[in-house]
Amino acid sequence: KSGFISIIGRPNVGKSTFLNRVIGQKIAIMSDKPQTTRNKIQGVYTTDDSQMIFIDTPGIHKPKHKLGDFMMKTATNTLKEVDLILFMINAEEGFGRGDEFIIEKLKEIKTPIFLVINKIDRIHPDQLMLLIDQYKDLLEFTEVVPISALEGNNVDRLLEQIEKLL
Numbered sequence: 001k002s003g004f005i006s007i008i009g010r011p012n013v014g015k016s017t018f019l020n021r022v023i024g025q026k027i028a029i030m031s032d033k034p035q036t037t038r039n040k041i042q043g044v045y046t047t048d049d050s051q052m053i054f055i056d057t058p059g060i061h062k063p064k065h066k067l068g069d070f071m072m073k074t075a076t077n078t079l080k081e082v083d084l085i086l087f088m089i090n091a092e093e094g095f096g097r098g099d100e101f102i103i104e105k106l107k108e109i110k111t112p113i114f115l116v117i118n119k120i121d122r123i124h125p126d127q128l129m130l131l132i133d134q135y136k137d138l139l140e141f142t143e144v145v146p147i148s149a150l151e152g153n154n155v156d157r158l159l160e161q162i163e164k165l166l
């Protein structure tokens with residue numbers, strides 16, 4: 001089994017941290033500055049009977065200029081072609097304006113989507129339950145998976161769920 005997995009979400013939600021943890025090396029540029037990752041950087045995670053090819057997809061945000069518009073189209077086309085989308089949010093910030101735009105784009109796409117709620121090490125479990133309720137109404141997610149990319153909580157479970165879907 002093998003498949004392409006695209007990771008999307010607002011800047012600083014922890015996409016690169018997740019990729020680096022899964023792949024086990026610095027394959028994506030980590031920074032607090034938004035949009036440092038300009039290219040589709042791929043990392044491959046291999047188990048006994050599966051191969052997951054991760055793509056760090058930049059450009060899913062409201063375009064401010066022509067170049068942004070072009071990047072947006074490229075990103076949307078990528079999302080149509082992958083086997084799974086990981087839509088990552090920051091548990092601490094919850095749902096924000098940047099996410100509205102991403103969700104509208106995701107509604108046009110048939111690819112399965114996992115909602116990955118990252119940075120759960122920073123919040124109370126009650127807060128997590130509230131977040132899960134909020135997102136359920138916005139889009140049909142195949143799975144909702146809370147993780148901490150930094151500390152590694154539940155990352156193994158997420159990988160198992162990805163493997164099942166491939």
Ligand code: GDP
Pocket residue numbers: 009010011012013014015016017018029030031032035118119120121122147148149150151
């Ligand atoms: P990206 O812009 O989505 O690629 O986000 P990064 O991976 O660059 O992470 C942005 C910041 O969030 C960095 O300072 C990370 O150390 C931090 N971060 C990422 N994941 C977690 C997490 O699970 N918990 C906490 N507390 N911080 C995290």
Ligand code: MG
Pocket residue numbers: 015016028029030031036037
């Ligand atoms: Mg990044």
